Amino acid sequence: xxxxxxxxxxxxxxxxxxxxxxxxxxxxxxxxxxxxxxxxxxxxxxxxxxxxxxxxxxxxxxxxxxxxxxxxxxxxxxxxxxxxxxxxxxxxxxxxxxxxxxxxxxxxxxxxxx
Amino acid sequence: xxxxxxxxxxxxxxxxxxxxxxxxxxxxxxxxxxxxxxxxxxxxxxxxxxxxxxxxxxxxxxxxxxxxxxxxxxxxxxxxxxxxxxxxxxxxxxxxxxxxxxxxxxxxxxxxx
Numbered sequence: 686x687x688x689x690x691x692x693x694x695x696x697x698x699x700x701x702x703x704x705x706x707x708x709x710x711x712x713x714x715x716x717x718x719x720x721x722x723x724x725x726x727x728x729x730x731x732x733x734x735x736x737x738x739x740x741x742x743x744x745x746x747x748x749x750x751x752x753x754x755x756x757x758x759x760x761x762x763x764x765x766x767x768x769x770x771x772x773x774x775x776x777x778x779x780x781x782x783x784x785x786x787x788x789x790x791x792x793x794x795x796x797x798x799x
Numbered sequence: 800x801x802x803x804x805x806x807x808x809x810x811x812x813x814x815x816x817x818x819x820x821x822x823x824x825x826x827x828x829x830x831x832x833x834x835x836x837x838x839x840x841x842x843x844x845x846x847x848x849x850x851x852x853x854x855x856x857x858x859x860x861x862x863x864x865x866x867x868x869x870x871x872x873x874x875x876x877x878x879x880x881x882x883x884x885x886x887x888x889x890x891x892x893x894x895x896x897x898x899x900x901x902x903x904x905x906x907x908x909x910x911x912x
Contacts, residue, residue, distance in 0.1 A: 689842070727803075728843075728888065728902040741899075775842050787833050788900065790842030 688712065691776050691791035698766065699799050706761040706794045708776030716781040717759040718788065719751060722773040734759060735781055763796075771798045803891050805903025813911050818876040820906045822889035825870065829891035829901075834863065834874050837886045837905075846887070847874070879910045 689710045698704050710717065719731040733741035734753040748770075750762040759776055773795050777788040804823045812818045822832075830851055835843035849856045849863040849872065856863045862875040876883055887906045893899040 691842075725808075725904070727904045730900070777842075787845040787848060790835075790844065792840065792842045 689776055689778055689789050689791035691774075691794050693794060694792065695795045695797075697797045697799060698763070700766055700768075702766075703762070703764040705763065706774055706776075706796075708759040708761075708791055710757055710759075710776075710778040710789070712778055712780075712789060714778035714780045714789070715756050716779045717753060717756070718777040718779075719759065719761050720775040720777065720790075722775055722793070728775070732761075766796075766798045768798050771796055803889060803901045803903045805889050805906060807906060808904070809907040809909070811909045811911060812879045814879065814881060816879050816910075818874075818879045818883065818908055818910070820874045820887055820889070820908070821871065822873065822891075822903050823869075823871045824891045824901075826891070826893075827870070828893050831892040832863070832865065832872050833890050833892065833900075834861075835888040835890065835902075837888065843888055876908075879908075881910045881912050884908055884910045 692707045696704060716735045718733050721729045721731055730743050731745045732751045737753050737756055748765050752760040773793040775793045776791045779788045780786045806821050810818060833848035834846045836846040837843040847858050847861045847863055849865050851867050854865050860877045863872060865872045885908060887908055889903040891901050
């Protein structure tokens, strides 16, 4: 596989469930990101990991918990979500540490909260 | 300061016409300006990007025009084709560290055959 792979592609869960989103990048990049994409709103950066270390948390509620065990994998653990959390969650990766490098996105997980 | 304003929100262009999408930013620290193209069910994909030391960059039918003094940049799609129908996002990125990138709100482009 190449690029950035996200699983599952679709997820429906109740507000009391616990689930995890997975992202894997095969590009050899050292930075990974979680974004939230809602209708008619700009992409919202949630978390940034650089060399497995979290470098940014954009005031994301604690019901979202990221995990980056290595430079190729990124998880987003979800618990006690709210209906307004329904959105497309995108993972991206990039190569940091030099000239600006573009971010490469996965195709996202469509999350629906019942 | 951190916003990137994008317009229009939606755009309909006849096949063969020129599609133009505009973006404006405030923060002069931004020094990399990519455009992303997103098809339904897919993640955004890099289309073309520019650094502020040049005023124009062209790749095939896609051109970025950049006005540093006005803090504005635009995407021009020449000879627009139905396959160009997608949502386009401009972005502004700050050099250094893990990329600080701010996205515009997107433009939904439809090309009529």
